[in-house]
Amino acid sequence: RASRAGVLVVGTGEAGVRVATTLRELGDDRPIVLCGDEPHPPYQRPPLSKAFLDGTAGHADLVLRTPEFFRDAGIEVRTGRRVTDVEVDGSGGGSAMCEGGDTVEFDQLVLATGARSRPLPVDGRDLDGVCALRGLDDAERLRERLITARRVVIVGGGYIGLEAAALASTRGLAVTIVEREDRVLSRVSADPLPAFLAERHREWGVEFEFGADVREIVGDGQRVQGVRLAGGRELPADLVLVGIGAVPETTLAEKLGLEVRRGIVVDAACRTSHPRVWAVGDCTVQPHPHLPGELIGVESVQNANDQARAAAAALAGIEPPRPPVPWFWSDQRDLKVQIAGISDGYDQYVVRGTSEPTVLYYRDGALIAAEAVNRPKDFLAAKRALAKGQTIAPEAAADPATPLKELITDRG
Ligand code: FAD
Numbered sequence: 470r471a472s473r474a475g476v477l478v479v480g481t482g483e484a485g486v487r488v489a490t491t492l493r494e495l496g497d498d499r500p501i502v503l504c505g506d507e508p509h510p511p512y513q514r515p516p517l518s519k520a521f522l523d524g525t526a527g528h529a530d531l532v533l534r535t536p537e538f539f540r541d542a543g544i545e546v547r548t549g550r551r552v553t554d555v556e557v558d559g560s561g562g563g564s565a566m567c568e569g570g571d572t573v574e575f576d577q578l579v580l581a582t583g584a585r586s587r588p589l590p591v592d593g594r595d596l597d598g599v600c601a602l603r604g605l606d607d608a609e610r611l612r613e614r615l616i617t618a619r620r621v622v623i624v625g626g627g628y629i630g631l632e633a634a635a636l637a638s639t640r641g642l643a644v645t646i647v648e649r650e651d652r653v654l655s656r657v658s659a660d661p662l663p664a665f666l667a668e669r670h671r672e673w674g675v676e677f678e679f680g681a682d683v684r685e686i687v688g689d690g691q692r693v694q695g696v697r698l699a700g701g702r703e704l705p706a707d708l709v710l711v712g713i714g715a716v717p718e719t720t721l722a723e724k725l726g727l728e729v730r731r732g733i734v735v736d737a738a739c740r741t742s743h744p745r746v747w748a749v750g751d752c753t754v755q756p757h758p759h760l761p762g763e764l765i766g767v768e769s770v771q772n773a774n775d776q777a778r779a780a781a782a783a784l785a786g787i788e789p790p791r792p793p794v795p796w797f798w799s800d801q802r803d804l805k806v807q808i809a810g811i812s813d814g815y816d817q818y819v820v821r822g823t824s825e826p827t828v829l830y831y832r833d834g835a836l837i838a839a840e841a842v843n844r845p846k847d848f849l850a851a852k853r854a855l856a857k858g859q860t861i862a863p864e865a866a867a868d869p870a871t872p873l874k875e876l877i878t879d880r881g
Contacts, residue, residue, distance in 0.1 A: 470570070471572045473500065474500050474502035474545075474574070476784060477573050478503045479505075479565070480580065481505030483513065485579070486503065486777075487749075503547065504550050505547070505550065506552075512528075518633055528605075531605065556725075561743070562577070577745065578747070583751045584768065587713050589686070591686060611633075617707075622708075623637075623644065624713060630712035631654075634646055639802065645675070646677050647698070648678065648681065652679065662842070666801070669802075670801075683699075684699050718752050727742050731766065732754035733754070739783065740783065747780040747783065749776040750772070750777065765811065765813065769795065795809070795810060805842070807844075808840045809838060815838065817834075819831070827847040828840045829851065834860070850872070859877050861878070
C-alpha cells in the first residue's frame, strides 16, 4: 500500500506525538502520518517505573492522546509499523518503507525514534528473568515478575534503577543495586544527592554493591539464578533488572547519512545536518547550553516536548520558541526529586538543608542547575532564575531559612 503525507513522523513517543499536535495548533493542515513500531497506541513512559509498575496505574492511565483526538485532528497513527528504510531528496521530500511493505511518500520528515535500553554485554543476558525497562512490554513483564520474585538485583544506579528499587523494596523483596561507580547517579550529580538517596534506600532495606562490575548473569540454562561480579562473588537473584542507560536509536539517520555523534546532531530548531530533515527527543544530541563545542542528549519528557515544539514551529515556517530550561523529576516512595538546568561543567555547588537537600550548581559564579528533594519551592525558584538568565547568590543560598526566590539576582 502506498500513501502520501505532508509530514511523516517516525516514532509515536512523547516527541513524535508533540510534533504532530503542535503542527495542528499552529494551523498546519497538511496530512500528518505518525508511524511507530510498537504495537501500542502512543503512551507515556514515566509511569512505567512508577505507578504502572506499582500496579496503581493501568493502561488507560498511560495514554498520551485518545484515538478520537487523533481522528478529529486528522493525524493518522500507524502502530506496529517499523520504518525500515527512508530516502530523502534535496528538498526534504522523499519516501519511507515500512515493515510489511507499506510505503509513505512525504514532503517533510521528522525522526522521533527515541532510544533503546543499553544491553549488558555479558553471558546470561538472555536468561528467563533478566529484564530491561524501556517500553510498555518490558514494564508488563517486570510487573508480573515482581509478584513472584524474592531476590532482585538491579544493575545500574540511575534513576530507573532507583525508582524500581524503591518499589520492589516496599514489597519486602531483597533488593541489591550493583553499580560500577562509587555512587548512584554518578553521570549526572555531584556527591550530595547520590549520598542522600543511597542513605534513604538503605533505610528502606536496599543494599548497594558499589565499584562492582557484573561479569556474568548465571542461571540453570533457562532461568536466572544470580549475577557474578568481577572477582568471582555471586549475588543470588530470581529477577535481574538491567538499567544501565539508553542508546539513541539512530539507524535511519545513519542510513540517510545524517551527522550522528552518539545521537542525531541537531541545532536549536532541531534541524539535522540535512537542512530539511528534523529530529526530536531522546534520539538527538544538541549543543550544550554552557560548554561551547559539546553536545548533550537530554532524556526527559520536557526535552522531548520542547524540542518537538521547536521543530514544529520550524516546519510550519514560524520562528522557534526560545530554548526553555531543561527539567526532570523522579519519584522514589515519599521522595520527589526535581531537577532544573544542566549541571555538566559545574565548578562549585552549594547544599541547602540537611535532611532533604537542595543542591545548587554554579559555573563561573552563575547558577546553571539545581536538584531539590521534596522542596518544590526551591525547584521553582531555581527554574525561574535560570529561565530569566539570572542567578542565586551562593553564599546566602546555603541557609534553608531564607526562601530562594528572595535571593534571585541578575548575574554579575
Ligand atoms: P520514545 O518515547 O522512546 O519514543 C520513540 C518511539 O519510536 C518508540 O516507540 C520506538 O519504538 C519508535 N521507533 C524507533 N525506531 C523506529 C522505526 N524505525 N520505525 C518506527 N518506530 C520507531 N522522563 C522524565 O522527564 N521524568 C521521568 O520521571 C521519566 N521516567 C522515565 C521512566 C522510564 C521507565 C523511561 C523508559 C523513561 C523515563 N523518562 C522520564 C524519559 C522519557 O520518558 C523520555 O525522555 C521520553 O519518553 C522520550 O520520548 P521520545 O519520543 O523521544 O522517545
